[in-house]
């Protein structure tokens with residue numbers, strides 16, 4: 001749920017405290033909000049640096065405000081950082097070609113997981129007692145809200161990790177190379193057709209779910225604009241076969257992947273063994289260096305304006 005305020009003129013944003021600001025919402029009046037980053041307000045505002053609108057966004061944990069801001073920034077100098085290939089890994093969320101990786105723990109603690117399960121069971125039980133045509137009880141509504149709050153907490157933690165990780169990558173590296181993954185196509189292709197049923201459908205579906213869970217597409221989107229801000233660049237290379245190509249000798253040997261986590265080269269002259277995610281990340285970088293980079297799709301570069309409160313997922 002979100003409400004757009006298209007004009008910044010009537011917002012009258014003022015800072016009332018180090019941590020709090022006040023904003024005038026049309027038809028609602030003055031509302032206090034958490035001040036989380038610099039805004040062009042008061043003596044910091046001029047013709048080129050000003051608030052041009054806002055958006056109110058609601059999630060299960062409350063309301064947030066994201067400000068649209070116009071600023072004039074000098075074009076960044078070319079990023080001096082190195083090139084790196086990144087693979088959406090199976091053993092780690094992000095595997096880097098230089099051997100680094102970005103990992104995270106579970107989004108919810110054991111206790112929170114248990115609470116979530118408890119509320120879900122509660123909701124299922126209450127729902128089963130409900131007679132046909134009977135409206136949802138207040139108790140059930142409350143349980144739904146409790147479930148939504150825990151899920152929103154997990155989502156915020158994931159967003160936070162994603163932002164911190166992509167910012168660190170954009171700060172460190174000048175060029176980031178990723179696979180051009182078609183996530184929706186992958187999810188479709190595993191099932192196959194009636195004439196040609198797909199193999200290992202369940203395993204692939206599981207893999208797809210985890211890729212979707214890691215929100216790879218959003219990671220790429222965040223990297224794209226954060227790199228552009230710092231004078232770096234995002235490059236995409238064709239994905240097919242990156243997990244089957246050896247990163248040392250570049251022979252593609254179907255089935256050379258011993259299991260999901262380990263890669264073993266079938267070429268007897270090479271015989272490289274190691275982490276499969278690292279291998280894929282190195283192959284991605286190799287493809288870029290040998291001139292296989294794809295031209296970025298039109299409109300891919302996302303310019304995001306300064307946000308406020310929680311990182312606004314809706315503000316594109």
Ligand SMILES: [Zn+2]
Pocket residue numbers: 246247248249250251265266267270271272
């Ligand atoms: Zn090899």
